[in-house]
Amino acid sequence: MSATAQALRLWRRAEEDDAWRLLRADNAPFAVAVLAEHLGGDDRRVDADELAEAIDADLDEMRSYGHDLPLNARGYLTAWRTAGLIARRASEGARGETYELTVDALAALRFLDERESPRHAATASRLASLSMQLTQLAIDTDPQAARRLERLRSERDRINAQIASIERGDADDALTGPRALERLRELLSQASEVPDDFSRVRAVFEELSSTLRAKILESDATQRAVLDDVFRGVDLIGDSDAGRSFSAFSSLVLDPALGSAFEEDIRQVLERDFARELTVTQRRRLRGFLDELKIRTAEVHDVITVFARGLRRYVQSQDYQRDRVLRTKLLSAMATAHAAAQTTKPYTPVGIDLELTSVASSSVGALRLHDPSEYDAAADITTHETAAVDWEMLRAFARETEIDFSELTANVNDVLTASELPSVGDILDAHPATQGVASVVGLLSLASEYGTRGDEVEQLTWITPDGIPSSALVSTHRFTERIP
Known part of the structure; x- marks a missing residue:
């Protein structure tokens, strides 16, 4: 890659990558410090209200040192979320939302942390770790079984020698x-x-x-x-x-x-x-x-x-x-x-008025406060004792949510014993769709795998769970073999 091509690629990366955006921000030191303190430690996911309260305290302290930070905590959280530095998710344990760092923000914090506390360029422990992993990789990927056995036996002899040295009391390393x-x-x-x-x-x-x-x-x-x-x-x-x-x-x-x-x-x-x-x-x-x-x-x-x-x-x-x-x-x-933009300006009147989706409010008195007491249950809550599960009820529930391929397979194999190359319509004539359109979709899916698709068209009919007759014209699918 030439220097020009690499520069253009990095230029585009600098504009699109959120990690670069954090490092180039006007208040990057403040953003990095706050995000690392509240979201980069042991607690990687923090409640939105608690985080905003903590950042407001940090803002007051930073402003006392003369730093210009115009937004409040909510404003900075919104800006960081828009910039792709933090992600907002629904709280799993309670009502509300939580914030956590994105992958790009973690990469930026990790880079700055290494610059602040750089690792030693070369250490014996790192070299030993790399050497051990490289040796194991060479053994595991060697296609020659004889060479693998030779390396493993050599490693075994070394370990046995260490064991013997320790048992004799000679080793003090x-x-x-x-x-x-x-x-x-x-x-x-x-x-x-x-x-x-x-x-x-x-x-x-x-x-x-x-x-x-x-x-x-x-x-x-x-x-x-x-x-x-x-x-x-x-x-x-x-x-x-x-x-x-x-x-x-x-x-x-x-x-x-x-x-x-x-x-x-x-x-x-x-x-x-x-x-x-x-x-x-x-x-x-x-x-x-x-x-x-x-x-x-x-x-x-x-x-x-x-x-x-x-x-x-x-x-x-x-x-x-x-x-x-x-x-x-x-x-x-x-x-x-x-196509219209070539001849029509964006501000050209089109003669259509659209209502705004926001709610118009003329005064505070027009607002009606929500009263939770209006939704209190008047009757006592009935406690039902646990009992053994009803197998038929579970089976009916499963049929409502899953396509019964076992039933469809049995229907296809049954018709195949009496006739050759039956179509999906023939299967439905012999065995009506008990699950409505789900049975039809299941038969078509099975036919695409265990049959052929013809050029002609046939009409498929079924009854919906509400008792409404329905039909559709589809390409004729015929079964050519039994379904295992």
């Missing part, structure tokens, strides 16, 4: 003093980056969810793989590369044996003499590292579950059909506006 403290601080440095990794993982899943929704909206009849997978109950979020990678990571974090050994190792390390050089914050962070991993893992698991359920609900509720129509109309309107 236990790591102590500055070298042990250096290695421990290197571990703490790596551990401090783990919360940032979880934020990046969450951002990856958010982007994946948005991408899948966009594919559903933009796909047509010939490109509906994502839509069919969701109808069949495939977890596209969990089955993605990021989902499988995170699942493997979480299985290690939540392994009881690994967790017990990890906590025991931490306890033993903190009892060593060299660990007394650590600060109280460093010792507390090391003791709570595994608990923090478990908490962050559970949060990302919840995010994956929410995204997967939301995507499935979005498809099964047919909301995507409405959004498709809206997207088509918007694109058509934009195309028409682009």
Whole structure:
């Protein structure tokens, strides 16, 4: 890449990247200090009201030193959210909202933190760690089994020699003093980056969810793989590369044996003499590292579950059909506006008046306050005792939310025993759609996998759950084989 091309790329990156935007802000020192203090520590997600109150106190103190900070806490929070530095989310434990740092803001804070407290350029612990990882990588990726065995036996002989030396009492090379403290601080440095990794993982899943929704909206009849997978109950979020990678990571974090050994190792390390050089914050962070991993893992698991359920609900509720129509109309309107812009000015009167969506208020007396007592329940609340679940009720509920592919498979195989190449209409004639349009969609999905699609058209009929006869003209789909 030439210097010009690289400069142009970095120029565009400087305009688009939120991390650069934070570093180039007018009040960057204040923004960095506030965000790092209130959102960059152990509490990565803070209630919106509590955060605003804390920032207002910081603003009063900073202004007493003569700094010009024109906005209040709410104003700065809005500006930072617009700039992509903080994300606002609904609170999970109570009514309200919370704020947390975005991935770009974390990157900027990490960069400034390293500039403030730079690491040593080369340490023995870092070189040893790299050497060990490189050796293990060379062994694991060697295609020659003989060479792998030779390396493993060599490593085994080295370990056996160390064991024998310790048993004879000859070895007195236990790591102590500055070298042990250096290695421990290197571990703490790596551990401090783990919360940032979880934020990046969450951002990856958010982007994946948005991408899948966009594919559903933009796909047509010939490109509906994502839509069919969701109808069949495939977890596209969990089955993605990021989902499988995170699942493997979480299985290690939540392994009881690994967790017990990890906590025991931490306890033993903190009892060593060299660990007394650590600060109280460093010792507390090391003791709570595994608990923090478990908490962050559970949060990302919840995010994956929410995204997967939301995507499935979005498809099964047919909301995507409405959004498709809206997207088509918007694109058509934009195309028409682009063509009209060549001859018509934006301020040209068009003869149409649009009402504003805001509420007009002539005075304070026109406002009516909300009285919660008006919504109090007059009757006593009835307490129902728990009882054994009704299996039939659960089955009926499941049929309302899921396509019964087992029933559809049995219907298709039943008709195939009596006739060859039956169409979807033949299946519905022999076995009416018990789930309405869901049964029709399920049969078409099965026919696309276990049959063929013809050029002719047939009319499919069914009865909706409300008892309304319905029909549709679709391409004829015929089953050519039994469904396993």
